[in-house]
Amino acid sequence: MVHGRVSRLSVHDVRFPTSLGGHGSDAMHTDPDYSAAYVVLETDAEDGLKGYGITFTLGRGTEVVVCAVNALAPHVLNKDLGDIVGDFRGFYRQLTSDGQLRWIGAEKGVVHLAAAAVLSAAWAPWAKQEGKPLWKLLVDMDPQTLVSCIDFRYITDVLTEEEACEILRQSQVGKKERVEEQMLAHGYPAYTMSCAWLGHPDATLKQLCSEALKDSWTRFKVKVGANLQDDIRRCQLIKNMIGPEKTLMMDANQRWDVPEAVEWVTKLAEFKPLWTEEPTSPDDILGHAAVSKALAPLGIGVAIGEQCHNRVIFKQLLEAKALKFLQIDSCRLGSVNENLSVLLMAKKFEIRVPWGFPVCPHLGGVGLCELVQHLIMFDFISVSASQDRMCEYVDHLHEHFKHPVLIREASYMPPKDAGYSTEMKEDSVKRHRYPDGEVWKKLLTAQGN
Ligand SMILES: C[C@H](O)[C@@H](O)CC(=O)C(=O)O
Numbered sequence: 310m311v312h313g314r315v316s317r318l319s320v321h322d323v324r325f326p327t328s329l330g331g332h333g334s335d336a337m338h339t340d341p342d343y344s345a346a347y348v349v350l351e352t353d354a355e356d357g358l359k360g361y362g363i364t365f366t367l368g369r370g371t372e373v374v375v376c377a378v379n380a381l382a383p384h385v386l387n388k389d390l391g392d393i394v395g396d397f398r399g400f401y402r403q404l405t406s407d408g409q410l411r412w413i414g415a416e417k418g419v420v421h422l423a424a425a426a427v428l429s430a431a432w433a434p435w436a437k438q439e440g441k442p443l444w445k446l447l448v449d450m451d452p453q454t455l456v457s458c459i460d461f462r463y464i465t466d467v468l469t470e471e472e473a474c475e476i477l478r479q480s481q482v483g484k485k486e487r488v489e490e491q492m493l494a495h496g497y498p499a500y501t502m503s504c505a506w507l508g509h510p511d512a513t514l515k516q517l518c519s520e521a522l523k524d525s526w527t528r529f530k531v532k533v534g535a536n537l538q539d540d541i542r543r544c545q546l547i548k549n550m551i552g553p554e555k556t557l558m559m560d561a562n563q564r565w566d567v568p569e570a571v572e573w574v575t576k577l578a579e580f581k582p583l584w585t586e587e588p589t590s591p592d593d594i595l596g597h598a599a600v601s602k603a604l605a606p607l608g609i610g611v612a613i614g615e616q617c618h619n620r621v622i623f624k625q626l627l628e629a630k631a632l633k634f635l636q637i638d639s640c641r642l643g644s645v646n647e648n649l650s651v652l653l654m655a656k657k658f659e660i661r662v663p664w665g666f667p668v669c670p671h672l673g674g675v676g677l678c679e680l681v682q683h684l685i686m687f688d689f690i691s692v693s694a695s696q697d698r699m700c701e702y703v704d705h706l707h708e709h710f711k712h713p714v715l716i717r718e719a720s721y722m723p724p725k726d727a728g729y730s731t732e733m734k735e736d737s738v739k740r741h742r743y744p745d746g747e748v749w750k751k752l753l754t755a756q757g758n
């Protein structure tokens with residue numbers, strides 16, 4: 310079991326000026342600077358063990374998440390890592406149900422983003438000291454221990470602790486083959502979002518799409534929602550390049566009202582998108598159910614998840630059949646702990662509809678690819694045993710991580726390094742710290758700030 314007392318918690322506002330190239334841009338987030346509140350837990354362990362955690366932001370507001378992390382620090386400092394992971398559910402609840410902090414966001418918003426970074430910083434050293442990548446730590450864990458990390462509050466009406474254990478027990482069958490014959494041999498299937506950000510001019514879109522095709526990508530996501538004529542032109546351009554046999558998905562990032570979503574996507578149906586992502590507000594569960602029902606005859610599914618606050622929202626989306634593709638996010642939800650509950654709920658609900666609810670994680674952001682790959686590999690090996698799904702990939706900023714993702718033939722290859730792939734290079738953190746890092750000093754001076 311992991312050991313070492315948390316002697317110091319530091320949190321860093323780290324920002325990358327991706328808005329300069331339009332990378333990450335969509336119909337609602339037009340100028341994102343991919344950023345992170347980056348948490349480092351130092352311990353008194355003799356091997357100098359540290360825990361690294363991250364949560365994803367878009368630039369402005371990262372300083373607010375940094376404040377929230379510092380507000381959570383009293384729950385972490387001087388704690389023994391062994392006690393934290395020995396009662397992970399209790400630690401999760403301490404962070405997410407602080408009697409005063411919960412008033413400004415009970416398992417949602419800034420406080421939950423901050424809790425996600427702190428929780429990830431506790432998972433990382435556990436995996437590190439066990440000498441396993443996190444996906445393997447989870448796969449090798451007995452069902453009872455795994456389930457003991459989950460807070461089932463508010464979801465026991467659809468998934469009890471016993472049911473969760475049973476799902477994990479039943480999925481033991483074939484695990485070894487799924488690890489050796491599939492995951493280690495072929496990796497996990499992915500799709501690319503990097504060719505068609507909304508801010509990309511057509512020439513860039515064509516060039517990136519052509520390069521992606523050469524790199525064996527067969528599934529592409531395109532940003533839509535700002536201007537219908539632009540959407541038609543850009544979808545036609547991509548469809549012409551990738552051909553009818555390859556897959557296109559669309560992502561509107563919450564731009565439309567419900568009737569507008571149905572009307573707009575119907576006008577894009579000629580491009581046969583597999584899914585339309587975030588057609589309306591992520592708080593509108595019944596709205597997503599209406600859009601799902603309206604688009605079903607066109608064979609277009611609804612995908613949602615990247616901005617769904619917590620497991621309770623996912624519970625309602627599943628109960629209302631408001632989605633077809635469920636998109637977990639390693640930093641939006643309460644880290645591994647809460648993502649486990651959503652993966653298990655998706656499996657539980659699968660038996661209610663013939664097509665199931667394929668989990669296709671959201672990874673459009675800095676560090677999300679590094680983290681979520683572990684969760685979706687665990688899902689395939691120990692929960693769903695299915696690969697009728699795929700994981701998003703964006704090819705930005707991996708060079709800033711000590712253990713960046715490895716993509717081969719449009720698939721994520723399983724991480725081999727012990728830990729949760731959350732550690733960033735010290736020089737990257739130093740240079741991109743906001744506002745005093747070298748990169749931002751230059752940029753802000755040039756902008757006259
Ligand atoms: C602002 C982010 O880049 C967002 O557009 C990412 C996203 O929606 C996705 O990757 O999906």
Ligand SMILES: [Mg+2]
Pocket residue numbers: 560562586587615671673
């Ligand atoms: Mg999206």
